[in-house]
Amino acid sequence: LSKEQADEVRHAWDKVKHNEVEILHEIFKEHPDIQNKFPQFAGKDLEQIKSNSDFSTHATRIVSFITENLSLAGNPDLLPAxxxxxxxxxxxxxxxxxxxxQFNEFRSTLTDYVKHHSSLDGDAEHAWNQAFDNVFFIIFSNL
Ligand code: HEM
Structure with missing residues (x-):
């Protein structure tokens, strides 16, 4: 991503990154197969586990992972990191x-969420999609 693209993605992400629990809830609600991969959440009632500390801990881990990578984006020197x-x-x-x-399901729900809660269109949407294409290319090479 260029510096400008990274800034656009960060700007959109900044508006939703504090909604960790709501984001994970949305992902599990739309894709119970993802929830069921978690030993601590499998088969449980989503509305009940949503208020557990386990749930918010995990939601924070996922969101922080994205936030940390985005903080490095747009600088070629930090690409190896x-x-x-x-x-x-x-x-x-x-x-x-x-x-x-499952990763694609995650991406689709998260992108919809950001679209509805942030101003993700035009160049920003293009930059968002580019960021996910780049990251998923790396993830998929490991699966
Ligand atoms: C950990 C499943 C996607 C970030 C975990 C754990 C499971 C899991 C079972 C271990 C939890 C624990 O034992 O406490 C899944 C499934 C996904 C998915 C089924 C399907 C889409 C993602 C994505 C991200 C992510 C897209 C980041 C954007 C993390 C992080 C951890 C983790 C940071 C903790 C560190 C680690 O152990 O790797 N995930 N995950 N996960 N996941 Fe995911």
Whole structure:
């Protein structure tokens, strides 16, 4: 991503990144197969686990991972650091049996969420999609 593109994605993300619990809730609600990959959440009532500290801890982990990578984006010198983190995350998730389809489901729900809660259109939407294409290319090479 160019510096400008990274700024556009960060700007959109800044408006939703504090809604961690709501984001994870939305993802599990639309894709119970993702929820069921988590030993601590599988088969449980989503509305009940939503208020557990386990749930918010995990929601924060996911959101922080995105926030941290975005803070490095747009600077070619920091690209190796992003690649290392994303490769590691891809390996961890391969070991848990997470599929490409599930990552795509995650992406689709998250993108819809950001569209509805932020101003993601035009160049910003293009930059967002580019960011996910780049990151998913790395993740998928590990699955
Ligand atoms: C950890 C599943 C996508 C970030 C985990 C864990 C599971 C899991 C089972 C271990 C949780 C624990 O034992 O506490 C999934 C599934 C996904 C998915 C089924 C399907 C789409 C993602 C995405 C991100 C992410 C897209 C980041 C944007 C993390 C992080 C951790 C984690 C940061 C904790 C660190 C680690 O152990 O790797 N995930 N995950 N996950 N996940 Fe995911």
């Amino acid at each position: 992003i690649k290392t983190r994303v490769n590691e995350m891809g390996q961890n998730h391969r070991n848990r049996g997470v599929t490409k389809e």
